[in-house]
């Protein structure tokens with residue numbers, strides 16, 4: 309009787325909590341990397357995790373792009389790639405070329421990756437989410453993007469004006485993806501100008517079965533440079549807590565320490581960082597851990613992750629343009645680079661050159677690489693000198709010409725790379741920057757097969 313009374317009392321005082329599914333993750337107490345199209349690809353997520361991000365959101369991926377994709381394991385590095393052949397809008401010149409829609413690391417992102425979906429239709433959202441649900445810890449619905457490419461299709465911030473549709477999407481995802489796959493479903497919204505409208509919306513959203521709600525503290529028309537407005541946060545957090553849903557604050561969160569301070573100040577459960585992490589992902593290191601690292605150290609790590617992920621070079625360059633100070637000479641050279649080898653050379657990362665040349669080869673960038681051409685020319689020159697020496701040696705042994713006098717600069721001044729020491733992977737080019745292994749039939753295309761996470765194969769040069 310006493311025990312019953314105690315538990316009844318406890319349930320009156322303890323706020324309810326939506327249960328976290330077995331393969332899901334609780335957003336409480338976490339400082340996380342925000343979803344960012346272009347800036348949130350696999351290497352950015354891996355570096356954020358390395359520096360201390362508790363969870364990482366992938367870039368918004370439109371449901372129609374994902375639905376119909378094929379899941380496969382990249383045999384060289386163990387990453388999981390979702391690929392498809394674009395419809396191409398009727399054009400034929402590039403027909404048949406495959407593109408990677410989404411790439412994740414089943415080992416290093418295990419239990420930490422939230423897949424963000426762009427959608428305006430419950431059925432397509434479910435179809436797309438099912439493909440990836442076995443490989444991620446949660447699915448998040450983007451209901452905050454104000455860009456026309458999103459809103460024109462009724463997605464992103466447009467969903468804030470069609471709450472019935474947004475609720476239907478979340479309920480469908482909870483029932484048909486969250487429950488069977490045992491992962492959490494969440495939503496990311498912006499505040500509305502009228503706090504009462506925000507209140508009405510959030511009150512409906514938290515009843516859909518979601519486990520988390522992120523609030524970007526800007527209204528849809530606000531530009532990224534405008535200061536985040538935080539006067540609705542406490543109200544939103546209270547509504548979330550009454551329903552047992554975790555509330556994550558976003559907008560001008562500068563660092564992990566700042567995220568924790570905001571959790572305390574506004575009573576929210578988690579904090580999400582976008583632009584500060586884009587500029588320097590070491591913002592996830594606390595002051596106690598040493599805080600922000602110098603750009604060069606960060607960029608070295610970032611390039612390493614790009615190489616290990618075989619990240620599309622154009623995408624890596626996009627973020628490098630943000631990470632590397634453009635005013636420095638090495639920054640200018642890095643910006644002009646057309647291959648990973650050139651980038652490493654420009655930045656003085658000679659230790660990464662063998663791997664860079666290997667990945668350039670896989671991504672079909674070697675032909676564009678000045679560094680590779682220089683090294684190959686040097687190699688050819690030194691080979692010629694070596695041949696000449698050997699010929700001379702044989703001639704001398706046979707009583708002919710005398711020995712070559714001294715070591716040629718072409719032999720002694722060689723760089724750290726010998727192109728003939730770089731394994732040449734067999735490959736078939738399928739699209740710009742994307743390469744398919746020749747043994748495609750051996751590639752795992754089962755969807756989904758999360759438990760059968762592949763062994764990670766580290767790339768070696």
Ligand SMILES: Cc1cc2nc3c(=O)[nH]c(=O)nc-3n(C[C@H](O)[C@H](O)[C@H](O)COP(=O)(O)O)c2cc1C
Pocket residue numbers: 342343344345346347366367368424450451452453496524532558559560561580581582583584586
């Ligand atoms: C390059 C970039 C891409 C973004 N892409 C997405 C996205 O895919 N999905 C999304 O919900 N928000 C996206 N956002 C918005 C951020 O997730 C975040 O809500 C916003 O930048 C505010 O956070 P901040 O003040 O820390 O930058 C993007 C922001 C940036 C800068």
